[in-house]
Amino acid sequence: MIDLHTHILPGIDDGAVDLDMALAMGRFAAAGGITTIAATPHFYEIPKWSLVKQKVEELQREFTKAQIAVDLVPGAELLMDMGIMDMEAQGIPTYGDGGKFCLIEFPLQQIPLYAEQVLFKLKAKGITPIIAHPERYGAVVEDPNLALGWLRTGCLIQMNSGSILGRFGSSIKETSKIMLTSNMVQMVASDGHGSERRRLNLPDAFEALVEVVGRAMARDLVEANPRSILDGDFQLKVEPVEYRKKRRFFFSRLA
Numbered sequence: 001m002i003d004l005h006t007h008i009l010p011g012i013d014d015g016a017v018d019l020d021m022a023l024a025m026g027r028f029a030a031a032g033g034i035t036t037i038a039a040t041p042h043f044y045e046i047p048k049w050s051l052v053k054q055k056v057e058e059l060q061r062e063f064t065k066a067q068i069a070v071d072l073v074p075g076a077e078l079l080m081d082m083g084i085m086d087m088e089a090q091g092i093p094t095y096g097d098g099g100k101f102c103l104i105e106f107p108l109q110q111i112p113l114y115a116e117q118v119l120f121k122l123k124a125k126g127i128t129p130i131i132a133h134p135e136r137y138g139a140v141v142e143d144p145n146l147a148l149g150w151l152r153t154g155c156l157i158q159m160n161s162g163s164i165l166g167r168f169g170s171s172i173k174e175t176s177k178i179m180l181t182s183n184m185v186q187m188v189a190s191d192g193h194g195s196e197r198r199r200l201n202l203p204d205a206f207e208a209l210v211e212v213v214g215r216a217m218a219r220d221l222v223e224a225n226p227r228s229i230l231d232g233d234f235q236l237k238v239e240p241v242e243y244r245k246k247r248r249f250f251f252s253r254l255a
């Protein structure tokens, strides 16, 4: 499995607090069958792409020393901000520095009005935005078809493994299922922040994913799709479809 959303770089953001924790996260992931991890620190915490890449190289050396058989790939989690529109394409963090796919989150409370513009600008720079864990955004819980709108403008969707496991509550879990069964999700990742709470629980979510979308698609979500995103040749295999709320009928009892 390939986990493309983690906060594993030590001492950078609210993820791994030190090297020991980063190594523990790596060991836990390797034991669960993860072969590749993208380090995606919050980009406002470390706003220099060259520094992220350097830190990833350092951690990879530590992994080798500690005999942790996991490949690390540089990335970052951008926060939706108008300033992104003015950034040079080379300064925008993309997976593996490939210049093709970036991870971007929105504020949890509210999707900014300028979001469409920023996403459009990223596409115009040749970068496909991957929207981080939209199932956690209140507006998407209210209307999962917002994700369909982003997909139709050429963005991709990353879901958190914790969401499908119910770690963020039942309505987010329900939204995850809706999005998965509507083909609105292209990859699932842990968004792991540590070695205890919010750990790299992608393997834990695999069977839950199998139950919702079947084994073949579950494999695509945790392996084939993340791999092709890293390789820069991702193609949509299944078309997303609109979610139609099931109508509930209430029968009043006849007197």
Ligand SMILES: [Fe+2]
Pocket (backbone or CB within 6 Å): 005, 006, 007, 077, 191
């Ligand atoms: Fe994150």
